[in-house]
Amino acid sequence: MTTVESAPTTQPTWRPPAGALWSGRWVDGASAMPVHDPEDGSLLGHVTDTCPTEVDRAVTDVAAAVESGEDWPAWQRREALDAAARLVLRHRERLTEVISREGCKTVREASSEVSRAAETLRLSAQQTARLIGETLPFSDTPRGEGRLGWYTREPVGVVAAITPFNDPLNLVAHKVGPALAGGNGVVLKPAEATPLTALAFAEILLDAGVPAGRLAVTPGTGAGAGRALVGHPLVDLVSFTGGFHTGNEVARAAGAKKTLMELGGNNAVLVLDDAAREAAAQAVVTGAFGVAGQNCLSVQRVFVASRIADRFIRDVVTATEALRVGSKADPRTDIGPLISEREARRIREWVREAREGGAEVRTGGRQKGAFHWPTVLTGVPADAKVMTEEIFGPVLVIESFGTLEEAVSRANDTRYGLQAGIFTTALETALDLAERLRVGAVMINDSSDFRIDAMPFGGPKRSGVGREGVRYAVEAMTEPKIVAVRRGA
Ligand code: NAD
Numbered sequence: 001m002t003t004v005e006s007a008p009t010t011q012p013t014w015r016p017p018a019g020a021l022w023s024g025r026w027v028d029g030a031s032a033m034p035v036h037d038p039e040d041g042s043l044l045g046h047v048t049d050t051c052p053t054e055v056d057r058a059v060t061d062v063a064a065a066v067e068s069g070e071d072w073p074a075w076q077r078r079e080a081l082d083a084a085a086r087l088v089l090r091h092r093e094r095l096t097e098v099i100s101r102e103g104c105k106t107v108r109e110a111s112s113e114v115s116r117a118a119e120t121l122r123l124s125a126q127q128t129a130r131l132i133g134e135t136l137p138f139s140d141t142p143r144g145e146g147r148l149g150w151y152t153r154e155p156v157g158v159v160a161a162i163t164p165f166n167d168p169l170n171l172v173a174h175k176v177g178p179a180l181a182g183g184n185g186v187v188l189k190p191a192e193a194t195p196l197t198a199l200a201f202a203e204i205l206l207d208a209g210v211p212a213g214r215l216a217v218t219p220g221t222g223a224g225a226g227r228a229l230v231g232h233p234l235v236d237l238v239s240f241t242g243g244f245h246t247g248n249e250v251a252r253a254a255g256a257k258k259t260l261m262e263l264g265g266n267n268a269v270l271v272l273d274d275a276a277r278e279a280a281a282q283a284v285v286t287g288a289f290g291v292a293g294q295n296c297l298s299v300q301r302v303f304v305a306s307r308i309a310d311r312f313i314r315d316v317v318t319a320t321e322a323l324r325v326g327s328k329a330d331p332r333t334d335i336g337p338l339i340s341e342r343e344a345r346r347i348r349e350w351v352r353e354a355r356e357g358g359a360e361v362r363t364g365g366r367q368k369g370a371f372h373w374p375t376v377l378t379g380v381p382a383d384a385k386v387m388t389e390e391i392f393g394p395v396l397v398i399e400s401f402g403t404l405e406e407a408v409s410r411a412n413d414t415r416y417g418l419q420a421g422i423f424t425t426a427l428e429t430a431l432d433l434a435e436r437l438r439v440g441a442v443m444i445n446d447s448s449d450f451r452i453d454a455m456p457f458g459g460p461k462r463s464g465v466g467r468e469g470v471r472y473a474v475e476a477m478t479e480p481k482i483v484a485v486r487r488g489a
Helices: 052-067 074-090 092-102 107-130 170-181 195-207 222-230 244-254 277-293 306-321 341-356 404-411 427-436 470-476
Strands: 020-022 025-027 032-036 043-048 134-136 147-155 158-162 185-189 215-217 237-241 258-262 267-271 299-305 360-363 375-378 395-401 419-423 441-444 478-486
Touching: 020 052, 020 195, 043 195, 052 158, 052 185, 052 215, 052 222, 074 092, 074 107, 074 170, 074 195, 092 107, 092 195, 107 170, 107 470, 158 170, 158 222, 170 185, 170 195, 170 237, 170 470, 185 222, 195 215, 222 244, 237 244, 237 470, 244 258, 258 470, 267 277, 267 404, 277 299, 277 306, 277 395, 277 419, 299 306, 299 404, 306 360, 306 375, 306 395, 341 360, 341 375, 341 395, 395 404, 404 427, 419 427, 427 441, 470 478
Parallel strands: 158 185, 158 237, 185 215, 237 258, 267 299, 267 419, 299 395, 375 395, 419 441
Antiparallel strands: 020 025, 020 215, 032 043, 134 147, 147 478, 360 375
8 A cells, every 4th residue: 555645735727716705795704714635634724613693694695685586587597597507517617626635536536526526517407397396186075076286396595505525515515406496495504514515516516507696605614503503593494514513513402303414324235145256346346445434335344255355355455555645636646634634633543442352453454644554354343333333534444244134134234324335146135035025225236336426325324314316305305385276266
């Protein structure tokens, strides 16, 4: 494994027009907060640290724009979202630089996120044609006879979008795209670490023709701007992506508002003894260590049939050691930094706890600054945090199993339920296991780390409330409204 090379210290070439966007204008609020590159701590710029009074202004003005009945018909929404998809691709270089500098993605990972975000916007544009209702069978009951009625899909109103740091463009697009497609207004509070990407995206949306009054971006802290936004009485729906514990706080602050939550994962992969072993090992390594494990779909736990366990672990260790740890700016880098040195130290601490409980570090286990080397652990005690909690870092646990019953029960032994993977050449067995895994999606002959943006996305237990994925988010962000005509009145 290569060691960390010196990071770039230049300033990003793009700067936001101001630190925030509200009331249809780029504005600098009363307080500013710095944005740093986690790789070397260099200062990248400042954005507004939006205070509750400013959040109130932003929400009130978006609500007024939505309430005013300002005409923004579905076809114009479709054209704006399609134009935004094209502009995102045209500005790939700028967006790649901003995502990678302020966040934790390598330039390669950031560039592929840009493509995903364009796809999410294109899917959002298509959904304007699917805002369909249906006629209702009023005459099916004597009380309804003589009535004719139908429902249409109407916007909920103001959507509060709260997003995490790890996909700072595409996860914003997954909220803003469907909300706008459905005819809503949006107030976006991006993660503290990655507000510049959100502002760069907002600039593109305005250029694409999204009416300025419909969109506000209020950067700031979770406890400040985030809490004020969630609790605001004019917010009609909160769409939150982040950790489970934050999700609990958001639910408390939101009260009886409609909420959608995409939370964490502690994803398992089962490798059966008839699996294509080397291919499975490669997929597991890619799924565990992409974006240095900072991905809700990361593979965290692997259960491998005992007959092939030794050889599989050897394959995984070899593939892990071939990964290049280094600067995000270097296109040859496979593993960049964590989002902060604090996070890298937390991960080191969790690995230490597992080690003290008897776990063996098969490779990795090293931390320097914001970097943590990709780490493979075996013999982890069942109650260690790396087993029970979401690690959100480059650590993979591998355990062997004897029977399929044992494999399923250990995979399900978590409070999370996002996705899972199964490697086997026996289709019947795969389908049987897929039925028994308590997760939102099962990938057969792939790791848990696969998603297309059109999928209904989310999972049971601590992994969320409701489903994202463009079509499903548009459904959640619109509501049926009935019109009934009493004939011959
Ligand atoms: P986080 O929970 O720390 O923060 C998420 C967002 O919530 C940030 O914008 C933060 O400022 C805001 N926030 C914090 N406290 C708040 C409060 N009291 N009120 C309102 N907003 C508040 O998450 P993170 O560290 O940015 O991201 C990592 C987490 O996100 C992981 O748990 C990961 O699994 C999850 N995630 C889930 C998905 C998914 O689709 N299921 C996708 C990506 C990330």
